[in-house]
Amino acid sequence: MDDELKNAWQSQTSPQRLTLDAGLVLNEVRRNERQFAAMIYCRDLREVGVAVVLIPVWFYLGLKQSLPWSWYAVVPALLWIAGFMMIDRIRQRPHQPKPGDTLRCSIEKSLAQVEHQIWLLRNVLWWYLLPILAGLLVWPAHRTWQTRDDGWQSLAEFAGITFTFILVFGFIYWLNQYAVRKQLEPRRQELQALLGSLNESGETSSH
Amino acid sequence: MIVQPAADGSREALFKRWLEQHSGLVFKVARTFAPSDADRADLVQEILLQLWRSLPRFEGKAKESTWIYRVALNTALAWHRSEKKHRTAQSPLLAIEELPESDDLAAREREELVANLYAAIRLLPKVDAALVLLYLDDLSYREMADVLGISETNVGVKLNRARKELAELMKEVPHGR
Numbered sequence: 057m058d059d060e061l062k063n064a065w066q067s068q069t070s071p072q073r074l075t076l077d078a079g080l081v082l083n084e085v086r087r088n089e090r091q092f093a094a095m096i097y098c099r100d101l102r103e104v105g106v107a108v109v110l111i112p113v114w115f116y117l118g119l120k121q122s123l124p125w126s127w128y129a130v131v132p133a134l135l136w137i138a139g140f141m142m143i144d145r146i147r148q149r150p151h152q153p154k155p156g157d158t159l160r161c162s163i164e165k166s167l168a169q170v171e172h173q174i175w176l177l178r179n180v181l182w183w184y185l186l187p188i189l190a191g192l193l194v195w196p197a198h199r200t201w202q203t204r205d206d207g208w209q210s211l212a213e214f215a216g217i218t219f220t221f222i223l224v225f226g227f228i229y230w231l232n233q234y235a236v237r238k239q240l241e242p243r244r245q246e247l248q249a250l251l252g253s254l255n256e257s258g259e260t261s262s263h
Numbered sequence: 264m265i266v267q268p269a270a271d272g273s274r275e276a277l278f279k280r281w282l283e284q285h286s287g288l289v290f291k292v293a294r295t296f297a298p299s300d301a302d303r304a305d306l307v308q309e310i311l312l313q314l315w316r317s318l319p320r321f322e323g324k325a326k327e328s329t330w331i332y333r334v335a336l337n338t339a340l341a342w343h344r345s346e347k348k349h350r351t352a353q354s355p356l357l358a359i360e361e362l363p364e365s366d367d368l369a370a371r372e373r374e375e376l377v378a379n380l381y382a383a384i385r386l387l388p389k390v391d392a393a394l395v396l397l398y399l400d401d402l403s404y405r406e407m408a409d410v411l412g413i414s415e416t417n418v419g420v421k422l423n424r425a426r427k428e429l430a431e432l433m434k435e436v437p438h439g440r
Contacts, residue, residue: 058426061380065399068291068377081282082275084308085315153341155317155334158412159393162337250340253390254413 104145107138126198130191140183148172160254167247174240177232185225192221274318281314285331288400289314292332295384295396296339306342313338325409329402332410336393383432391425398422 111134118127153165176183200214289310297306317334325333380399384392390411397407404415404422411418 061376062399062401064373064376065380066401067373081311082278085312153337154320155313155337156320156330157337158333159336159340159410160412166341250390253388254411
């Protein structure tokens with residue numbers, strides 16, 4: 057039975073003819089490689105760049121309107137986020153799966169990547185949302201303190217701003233947790249199942 | 264044969280030679296993991312792209328076919344896992360043309376057997392499907408272990424089970440491509 061299957065398999069002729077033009081393929085893989093490199097560069101730039109670009113914008117607005125020191129409290133938070141993302145990206149780069157890895161090694165690396173992404177999103181409150189929120193609220197709090205003679209009105213204004221920010225940031229937090237549940241967790245389970253099926257005869261990892 | 268890490272000129276030459284000599288292997292992997300024509304073309308393209316990227320890391324320590332299997336199977340499993348991206352090549356890289364049925368009865372029977380084999384392999388768990396592909400192409404246990412990154416003993420255990428499962432499935436599967 058096995059020999060018959062092997063013979064048929066090895067001498068198989070598909071009901072379809074698949075033809076490749078080597079020159080075209082070569083041009084395409086080169087084009088694709090350039091696109092890939094550009095995509096990675098743009099992604100890194102976008103993730104870190106948003107925080108970096110906001111800093112001069114913040115200074116411009118603050119100087120133009122002669123705003124007090126508390127306006128700039130968000131700048132350290134933006135620097136922290138840009139630095140955190142950049143260091144995280146650099147640290148994760150060597151651990152990405154590479155073509156030519158064994159199947160097991162590739163799955164292990166992909167799993168580690170997905171788990172790291174889950175960790176990042178689960179902790180987005182601590183490294184992203186809370187520093188920004190705290191920085192953003194310093195200025196309205198300072199203003200409320202300066203206008204404390206107005207009484208309840210300025211306090212209500214501050215409460216309104218705080219509530220709005222918390223709503224917006226709460227929604228961003230929820231979106232991140234939704235992505236973990238809907239995209240990353242299923243992918244992690246799939247990778248764990250694949251790794252499990254490679255390991256299931258009781259073998260431990262050789263990497 | 265020991266091959267030096269591919270430099271610019273040799274990278275292109277080596278890639279072209281791989282296309283000539285091993286494209287059948289790529290098509291087999293694509294046909295296993297991507298049942299429809301559109302998906303298959305997409306997967307072939309992705310495997311070729313990954314093969315090109317893998318060239319600087321190829322040092323000739325592994326057999327070429329073993330290396331290509333590694334890249335192809337990794338890509339096929341990752342492709343299956345993630346969203347399918349229909350790449351837009353400027354020109355179609357892969358021409359798929361339906362062939363007329365062969366008049367030769369033996370050839371027709373063989374085609375049917377192969378089609379059933381593909382259909383059965385697709386029903387196997389993914390790792391087992393990968394293992395059966397390697398087995399059918401007559402790779403040694405050492406080579407299979409090298410592609411999958413597991414021990415030869417583990418290959419033996421898994422292959423035994425996968426072959427039994429495949430034999431059962433072959434009795435049940437309807438005809439498929």
